[in-house]
Every structure is written in C-alpha cells, then in structure tokens.
Amino acid sequence: MDELLRAASVVRLKKDEAGDFLQESKPSERHNEAAPNKTSSTHVPTTPGEALEILKSNPDYDTLTSTLNFLLRYRTADAAPYPAIRLPSPLSAQLVQVLVSDIVPNYWALLVEDSQESKSSSTPLGSLINCLASVAGVNAILVRLKALIQEGKHEAASKTKRPDIVLNLQALCELLSLLLRSPKWLLETYLAALVASDAPSRLKPLLHEIVATFGNGRIISLAAEADEFIKANSGGKELDDFWPADPAQYTDWLGRNIVALASSETTPEATRFAADLLGKALRLGHVDTLIKQLMMELVLDPRRNPKDFGRILGGLPSGDQRKVLHSVLKMLSAEYLDRLGRCESENSKSLISAAAGALASALGPAESASKHLVDWLTSSSGAGLGDGIGIRRAVMAVISQNRDDLMSAFERSLGQFGDQLYIKHSPVLQQEAHAQVLLLAAGYVHRASPIKLVMALRSGPWMNAISNRLAATNQRARILGIFVGEALSRLVDKDDQRLNFKMEETDQPEGRWYKGLVEVSDSVGPPDALHQHRTETAFGSDKKKHTLPKPAPKPMPPKEPKSGFVIEELSDGEPPEEDDIVPYAKPDSDPEDSDDDPTLVRRDRPKAPVYIRDLIRYLRDTDNYDHQKLALTTAPTLLRRKGNYGAEVSEHADEVASLLVGLGDKFNMDRFDELRLQGMVALVVAQPGQMGPWFARTFFEGDYSISQRSSVLAALGMSAREIAGLEASDYATSAAFPSKTLPERVARLYLDNSTSPSPQPASSLKGLPRNALESIASSLTNAWLAPLAAKAADEATGPDVLKLSTFSSRLNQDSSDRQPLLDPAKTKYTSKQRPRQRAIPNTTANLIATSFFAPLIARFQAALHTSSSRSRTATAISHPHLLSLYLQTLALLLHASGPSTLALPSMTGELWRLLLSTRVRAAAVGDLAVTRAVLFGFLAMLDLNEDRARDLCAELGREVVEAMEWVGAVFGGLRGGDESGEEDAVKALAAGVLVRLREAVEKYQLVMVEGLIGFG
The missing domain is CATH 1.20.930 (Transcription Elongation Factor S-II; Chain A)
Incomplete structure (x- = not known):
C-alpha cells in the first residue's frame, strides 16, 4: 500500500528562493508537474538500448531533451558523419517508432512552445526533427497518419468523437512539414545511404525505397486526406502552411531536391538516383512547372553546369525523355521565342541561338534525345503547333549538327508535305508549321550537301508533293505548295527552269517571308542571352520607371478677382453659342461620408487604375477587396481605351490575361463572373492577333478549372462576334476618347437621343450572362429553323391553288413587303424567301x-x-x-x-x-x-x-x-x-x-x- 501512495516528486525551496507563490512556470516545470514520473532527476542514457527504454517510460521534459541529444551524438564506427538513429537498423527503427507514436503526441505542444520561446538555434524540437530525418522517420509518420485517419473514420461512423485524433493528426502534419522543409533533404538521405551500405548490392534497395517513398504520391495523398479530415472535424480550421498536401508545392520541393542532388553529386549512382526521382515526379502532375524549374536552375543559371540536366535526361526511359523534351520546347517557346513573331527583329537571331544552346545542353550525351527532336518536327501533331517559328528554328539549328538527323528530318517532312490524306485532313495551322520545317531543313541540306537536295528534288516524292498540293481543294494548302515549290526550285534550278506560278500571293510579304526561310541559318550558342533577356524583361521597366524623374508641376498663375457687376441675358432655350463652358454638376452624396461616426469615414480609398501596370498590381492583390473591385470594373474600359494606342497593352497582355483567367471570387463579389468575362473580351478585342492564339492554347494546356476554361471559350466567342460587328458592347462606347465624340451641343443638332455617342453611365452597362454562348446558339438555331418550319407548315396546308387569304392579310403583307426599287409585277413573295443581309466588306x-x-x-x-x-x-x-x-x-x-x-x-x-x-x-x-x-x-x-x-x-x-x-x-x-x-x-x-x-x-x-x- 505504501508503494501505491508514494509521492511522485518532492521539491524543497530555500528561504531566499521561496517568494511569491504566483510565478510563471517554464514548460519543463509544468511538464514535470503533470507527467507521472517516478523521479525528477535527469537521466542521461549511455547506449541506444537504454535510450529506447527511457523513451518508452514516459520521461520528463529534461530527460527527453538529454535523450534526444544523446541520440544525435551517438555514432558507430562505420557511420561517423551521421547519427546512428538516421541509419537503417532494427534498433533505429524501434527508436523512430517510439518517437512518432509516443513522444510526438504527448510532448508536441511543449516542444513547439519551447522552440518559440527559446532564442537558441538548437532546441529540443530541432533535435527531434534531426532524429527523424530519415526514410524510416517519414515512413513512420505516414503509417501513423494512415492509422489515425482510419480510426477517425471508424469513430465518425459510430457517431463518437475523440478529440485526441484531430490533435494528433495536427501534430503529425506539422512535424511532416518541418521535417521535409530543407531543399537538400534527399541529398542528405542519399549520402546517408552511401554511408550505411558497404556494397552496391545493399545500396540499390535503399535507393529504391527512397524513390518509392517520395515518388509514388503516397505523401501527397495521405497529407491531403489528413488535411481534409482535420478541416471536417475542427470546424473548418485549416493548418498553417501544410504544403505536402498541395501537389504543386510538393512537386516544387521535389524539383529543388533533384537540382541539389544533380549539382552536388556527379557519380553514376547519383545520376541514376536523380533520374529515377525525376521519372516518378513526371507522374505526379505539374510536369511543365517541374521542367521549367529544372531548366532555370540547371541550364539557364550561369552558376550551374548545364550538362547536369543532360546526364539526368540520359538516365530516363525513352518515353520520359520525349515528355521532358516536349516540355522543354514548350517552355523555351512560351518564355522567350513566342513574342518574336516571325523573328524579323535584330535580337531574334541571338535569342534563337541561345535557345538552341540551352536545348543542346539539355540533350546532353543522350543519342536518342536527338531522334525525339526529329520526331517532334515531323510528327503529324508536332512542330510546335500554334507557336512561333522561333522554336522550330532553334530545334533545326540543333539537328543540323548531325547530318543523318538533318536528312531524316528533310525526307520525312517532304514525304508528309505531299501526302494526300495529310493535305486533306490536317489543320491549316499544322500544315503551315510543317511547311516552315521543310523550308528550313531544305536550306540546311543545301548548305551542307547541295547534291543531296538536287537528287531529292528530282525524285518522285517531290513531283507527287507538288502535284498533290496544286490539286488540293483547300486554297491555303495550294498556296503553301506554291510557296515551297518556288523556294526550293530557286535553290537548285537555273533561272530559266525555276518554278514561277506568277501569282499575286507569292509577291506579298507573307510569300517573300516563306521563300526566305531557305536562307535562314542559326548557330548553337551559349544560353547566357536567355538569362540576360529574362532579367531585362523582369526588371527593365521598373528601372526605367525609377530613373526617370517626374517633371515639376507648373505653377498656376493667380486669377484676378472680377470687380463690379456683370449683367448678362440668358435664353431659355439653347445655351449661348459664344460660351461653351459647361458648369460641373453637383456631386452626389457619398454614403461613406454620411456616417454619424467620423472615425468610420474612409479617406484612403484607392483610386481607379490609369495604367496597365496599376491594373496588374490591383489584380495581384487578392487580399484587398477595393483593389479587386476597382480592377474588375475598370479593366474592360481601360483595356479597350489603350488597346490601339502605344504598346502598353501588347507588352502586358499575357500577364493580364493569365490574371483574369485564374482570378477567383474570394470576396463573393456582385457580378464577378460578368466583369471578369468583360475584361477578357476587352483584352481579346484590343489585341486579337496576339490573344486569340493565347486563349486557345490556355484552354487546352492551362491548369484551370472547368468554369475557367468555359470563360475562355466565352471570351473567344463574344470577342469574335464583336470584332465582326455582330455584337455591340456598351464598354466600347464608354471607352471612346472625347476626341472621337461630338460635343453635346452639336450632338443634339445632328443625332437624336437613341443614337447619341455620348458615354453611358456605368449603371447602364449590361454584363454578359454566364450562358451567353448558349443563348446566342439558341437564337441562331431558331432563326435557321424558322424557314424550314414555315415551309413544312405551308406544304401541310395543301396545294397553293386552294389557299385563301383575307383581303386585310394580303394588304398587310403587301404593305410590309413592298420595295419601291423593285417592280411589284416581277416580284414574287413566298414563304421560302429570307431577308438578305446587307453586303458589307468582310475585313475581319x-x-x-x-x-x-x-x-x-x-x-x-x-x-x-x-x-x-x-x-x-x-x-x-x-x-x-x-x-x-x-x-x-x-x-x-x-x-x-x-x-x-x-x-x-x-x-x-x-x-x-x-x-x-x-x-x-x-x-x-x-x-x-x-x-x-x-x-x-x-x-x-x-x-x-x-x-x-x-x-x-x-x-x-x-x-x-x-x-x-x-x-x-x-x-x-x-x-x-x-x-x-x-x-x-x-x-x-x-x-x-x-x-x-x-x-x-x-x-x-x-x-x-x-x-x-x-x-x-
């Protein structure tokens, strides 16, 4: 009985220490009072087995701290650089299991509080994280997460609540976020695996376990499931910065670890390990984001060796190599070469050469990678569909380094160009890209070996290609055949034997540009120009903005007060012709200024954006309601007004479009969808040649939701109808400059109220409905089916000779259908006739x-x-x-x-x-x-x-x-x-x-x- 009633601890204070009893206690003291320990003396273990027994016996806080420090200091002879607990062994697995299942649930709150109060860099929480920094530690956390989630679901099904499950899940999620924070985590794990294995046969299964743990998506799925369970059972409370549950952030973390691994270790084992990780990461989604990160940090960073990316690419399977290369080409085109257009500017050649150098560095020693480039150029769905010619010129410059690949690209392009099924069924945009590839390849072949080009143009495939092109029913396909025929004939034939179709299209700028592609020759240069171009694009405008001083405002001359009285006769009708000054209207009452409490009146309300950069800044500020509201209400008018004046809209069109498409309704704003759609329509109307292809590419390749993709299609359809003159937007009238409108006094003389071009107030602007395209399609369907229905009804009533009508109906029909310019005796009105549209030149x-x-x-x-x-x-x-x-x-x-x-x-x-x-x-x-x-x-x-x-x-x-x-x-x-x-x-x-x-x-x-x- 005495054993059961023995005191847990006895604390005696000296007389000088016994002061006020209401004192703040430290975390260690509070834990010592609450923990059911047998002794308060700190016990330091001497062996890992003793440390395991201490951890199992629910130690006090000081004993836990000393035990964690001992585990970090304890090292075996064969693992000197790393603690023994981080190396795979049966004892380390037991230690990790106890830390995750017992220590973390009981001591997590104290560890976090102590780390926040401590000013030292080494805390007990940091010691715990370092002890678990291994594959075994991550697996133990994942197993515990899965078990708690299953327990929570079982408890929810039985309608019983256990609050400890949510608390333990929160602790494990926070631990996982802190544990995997380092961008060199996988590098350290790889080095620890090298130390733990004394033979290659033991290293391979260790690396396989690492790849399986971090590359199969298990961490993302369990983390996301735990996050959803916590939200559902904690009143919607979300975890702070729980990034492993986000696939994009986890893929970004995995990419940074691959970069660190590839930059630090160049051994064959490390390269194979990095390639395996990259192959797994490609299956997690966000491939373009991952490849862009690797290219920016491994190839385009001047501090890194570009060959590191090529070594990793060479270790991938053929299918993964193709996927990576397609993503690299897409990134180079979207980031650097698409804005060059037809690459006729001065800096186009240097950027294309730098892009070719970056692509060649990314290929590395992989021989099969160049074959993938040839397939990309000549495949039925390749060659950079919808992209500018810059990416095709860069790829052709890389392929031209190998004659076999160059001839393969030329022969396959020639055979495809003349295929009848290809001419008939392939999209025109695809045929234009392949025609450019054929012309570029022919120019390189002619410079490398002219006799091979002559023999190719004397063969049957060339004759069939020209014949099939000229016989095509598609006019654009025929014109492309004419361009190619004249361009290649000019290379190999004499002046009197050259093909000359003597068509007007061949002498136009487009025809001369196509025929000039055979003379284009690009070299493979260093990729430094891409890094410099990106830096200038990101910071050039800001630097100019800060270096240019603002002119000082001119002082206004003081006005002399009028003296005396002025008598003026005013008419009741129109205002006097000699005075066009219109007084300002009385300002409306501001509801915000009419508050009884003057402290609630806002004097810092933001102003509407005047420049496109201000509009971008407002759209980016997703946490400010006023900025978002002003940006959405101002964007349609601002983009239309500045669309054709200067290059302000064209230079920032891609950025504005991406912000509008990806904008979310965070504040539950009124007419949010309509305003966002109107902004997108205004942007397409302002820059149709640039934004039409951009929105088409975004619909298929952008990482957007279904509603956002629907808005992209709605913007394309509505803007095209507005450009064609089928739809009239009130925003177009409100965005017109005052110089394009008549003064109000003149407008009253020549225009009535219904056709007055004066801007309408914002309250009269009508937004587009969410189903705008469906409504238009329904109205057009009814208009097209109406004549068929009338004809069917007309035939169902019997022969025309038996049809009777009253005099009044015929009179009404004659009066409504009467045309003075036509002879009524020669005009016959039937139900099949439809009103013809007015003939106007179709310039759009x-x-x-x-x-x-x-x-x-x-x-x-x-x-x-x-x-x-x-x-x-x-x-x-x-x-x-x-x-x-x-x-x-x-x-x-x-x-x-x-x-x-x-x-x-x-x-x-x-x-x-x-x-x-x-x-x-x-x-x-x-x-x-x-x-x-x-x-x-x-x-x-x-x-x-x-x-x-x-x-x-x-x-x-x-x-x-x-x-x-x-x-x-x-x-x-x-x-x-x-x-x-x-x-x-x-x-x-x-x-x-x-x-x-x-x-x-x-x-x-x-x-x-x-x-x-x-x-x-």
Missing part, C-alpha cells in the same frame, strides 16, 4: 480564321493524338460541358467570319471533319448537350454555305453522306416527350439538319458520284 474574316478558328481546331486535333487520360488536355476534350461549349464556339466563330471570307471552304472542311470525329465521343459521354452542339455545328455550316452547296457536295461528298447517316440515326433514336424538353429540341435540330442534307444530296447527287466511288 481573315483575322477570325487565323487567330481564333485555326488555333482551336489545330490544338483539338493535337490533343486527340497526344493526350492521355490523366492530362489536362484530356479534360478539355472529354468533359461533356467543355466539349459542347467548344463545338458551339467553333460554330459561332465560323458564323462570325461570314459567307464572304476566302477561307470559308477550308474552315468548313476542317470543322466538318472535326464534328464527324466527335460522333463517338458524343455517344460515349451520353450527354445530349454534346449531340446538340454537333448538330448546331452542322446547321451553322449548311446555313453559311447555302450559296455554295454544289461545291460542298463536290469537295466533301463522303463526309456529307456520313453526316447524313449519323444525323438520321440520331433522329430515329430519340423518342422525345421528356420533362425537360431537351430531347424534343435535339430531335427538332436533327430534323432541320437532316432536311437540308437530303435536299443538297438529292440536288447534287450526280456531282457526288465521282467522289463516292469506292465508298463502302
């Missing part, structure tokens, strides 16, 4: 076709061939909502280009084949919205090509028959009569498309016979 059709339609079509085709089930492009082409919205956008772009565009045949052919390729996807997703979008696309093309139905049947005979069979199957498979009415709408749309297709086929079936021979 080429812009919509090249900057909006072609990039969207080409990137969709590339995504079909290259996307995997886990990629971002797969989401863009497989999600029902995005796919239907994408198809509607293409149809609206085609409608906006108009029937007078020269590219209408090629645009119709590309869209028709794309719609046929989505038939299987429309059936696979089982969503009527996709089927409706496909039918809407067919109806738009048929309506736009109404005057050229014969050419449509002759050029796309097989496609027309396939479409008619599919639409007939859709019409027969829908029953209709559903509650929502969606099936009825789709069936009506299918009926309209089917009627028009059958009319065209019956009328021009003889024209289609030649094209349908052999169609099975």
